[in-house]
Amino acid sequence: MRSFSLSAGEILTPYKKIKNGVITIENGIITEVREHRERGNKKISSDFSESIIVPGFIDVHIHGIAGVDVMDAMVESMDKMRKSLVNHGVTAFCPTLDAAPLDHIKKALKTINASKRSNARALGAHLEGPFLSPEKPGAMISENLRTPSIDEFDELWNASKKSIKLTTIAPEVPGAIELIKHASSLGVTVSLGHSNATYEEALGGIKAGASHATHLFNAMRECHHREPGILGAVLEDPKVSVELIMDLVHVHPSITRLVCKLKPKDKVIIVTDAIRATDMPDGVYKNRYELHVKNGEVRLPDGTLAGSTLTLDKALRNLVFKLGIPLKDAVTMMTVNPAKDIRVDDEIGSIEVGKRADLVILDKNLNVTKTIVGGEIVFENLKPNRSR
Ligand SMILES: [Zn+2]
Structure with a gap:
């Protein structure tokens, strides 16, 4: 089973805002969303402490x-x-x-x-x-x-x-x-x-x-x-x-x-x-x-x-x-x-356990730094903090 965790300075599920949150993904599905300090000993695959993770x-x-x-x-x-x-x-x-x-x-x-x-x-x-x-x-x-x-x-x-x-x-x-x-x-x-x-x-x-x-x-x-x-x-x-x-x-x-x-x-x-x-x-x-x-x-x-x-x-x-x-x-x-x-909210649209791992990682200026579809990184901005 392919499993990994992402942590970020902020996660907007968007029902709630989680400071220093962690998202665990298994086979493209979100299996856990929690605060970092709850179980800090668990291995984090990628840390985006300066970033905000939101649903795709x-x-x-x-x-x-x-x-x-x-x-x-x-x-x-x-x-x-x-x-x-x-x-x-x-x-x-x-x-x-x-x-x-x-x-x-x-x-x-x-x-x-x-x-x-x-x-x-x-x-x-x-x-x-x-x-x-x-x-x-x-x-x-x-x-x-x-x-x-x-x-x-x-x-x-x-x-x-x-x-x-x-x-x-x-x-x-x-x-x-x-x-x-x-x-x-x-x-x-x-x-x-x-x-x-x-x-x-x-x-x-x-x-x-x-x-x-x-x-x-x-x-x-x-x-x-x-x-x-x-x-x-x-x-x-x-x-x-x-x-x-x-x-x-x-x-x-x-x-x-x-x-x-x-x-x-x-x-x-x-x-x-x-x-x-x-x-x-x-x-x-x-x-x-x-x-x-x-x-x-x-x-x-x-x-x-x-x-x-x-x-x-x-x-x-x-x-x-x-x-x-x-x-x-x-x-x-x-x-x-x-x-x-359009009635697809049982699968996508929010960061919740059981939903597909469709995620966007944003920098503080709300530029997209990474896009994830079904747990796979499909876009990565190699020049973060570009101005618009
Ligand atoms: Zn039109």
């Missing part, structure tokens, strides 16, 4: 990185995504598909399953398109949006080998309520988004089973004090979790702090919505249209925001150093919360 980050909304995109529908692209994400502390993610012809979406879904089981875990797709409102396409191509259809969803569900974890649906379009009920009954987490729903229409979606909102505020009807719209509905209901893109571009810091005060602590989920230009130089990138990337901001030629070049380690530093959110809360929003949201 989980991104439930990410399209691409390092020049590749899920919609390339190529195994090589998925493998590259898995490899690139661990550089940023991401140990699990939902490869996110946008609106495209059905056959193309099916091909992309099949590629996710065909990708190698190494580096970051691909948990199953986030089907962001195609059942969205043509009034709020965001950066989606309007012609690829489709009227919600249970038959078409089932075609995609089967192509994915029943592995879709999350799907975004606009609740106000014809057929949406039936599809929300259907997808929920299959165990898929349904998210409201790319939507011009009124308050009442959004409540209908929540009643039908939706429990998540896609990139809150973006590609959504605005909130008015006499017609609060979808935003009012998802912010008010404590059962609905909300995604925030924490690049300081998609949502103003003040709004982020307000959302963190309004929502229960376990219902805020940090995502990147990152695209292929992430970890790449500024310039023009071709997806199904031109994406102009300048100072890391991604826009269509008409100026519409089209995803981000954010990574979750950067999002963590933004939350803590730019917004003043406590580290424990910030870590919770990118580990336990997404794990619970």
Whole structure:
């Protein structure tokens, strides 16, 4: 049996903070989490006294990185995504598909399953398109949006080998309520988004089973004090979790702090919505249209925001150093919360006995120094304390 122990100046499980803690790992599973002094005579394999160990980050909304995109529908692209994400502390993610012809979406879904089981875990797709409102396409191509259809969803569900974890649906379009009920009954987490729903229409979606909102505020009807719209509905209901893109571009810091005060602590989920230009130089990138990337901001030629070049380690530093959110809360929003949201929290998302050893070791500046997936070191930063 392969067994080893890690000790660190601080462990954030993230339910609790353990000073001078020790984690024991056997065959990729956490078998013990304790304070160092409790049984100090036990052998420690690696000591990170200047570091913080947190659970691996989980991104439930990410399209691409390092020049590749899920919609390339190529195994090589998925493998590259898995490899690139661990550089940023991401140990699990939902490869996110946008609106495209059905056959193309099916091909992309099949590629996710065909990708190698190494580096970051691909948990199953986030089907962001195609059942969205043509009034709020965001950066989606309007012609690829489709009227919600249970038959078409089932075609995609089967192509994915029943592995879709999350799907975004606009609740106000014809057929949406039936599809929300259907997808929920299959165990898929349904998210409201790319939507011009009124308050009442959004409540209908929540009643039908939706429990998540896609990139809150973006590609959504605005909130008015006499017609609060979808935003009012998802912010008010404590059962609905909300995604925030924490690049300081998609949502103003003040709004982020307000959302963190309004929502229960376990219902805020940090995502990147990152695209292929992430970890790449500024310039023009071709997806199904031109994406102009300048100072890391991604826009269509008409100026519409089209995803981000954010990574979750950067999002963590933004939350803590730019917004003043406590580290424990910030870590919770990118580990336990997404794990619970897509119902994988029995295996990953926290540092507890019985969970998989998916861990990130951070320095005091919250830079990733090591990423561990299933007890294996998959990334090591050989230049710690680099400034950002
Ligand atoms: Zn997206």
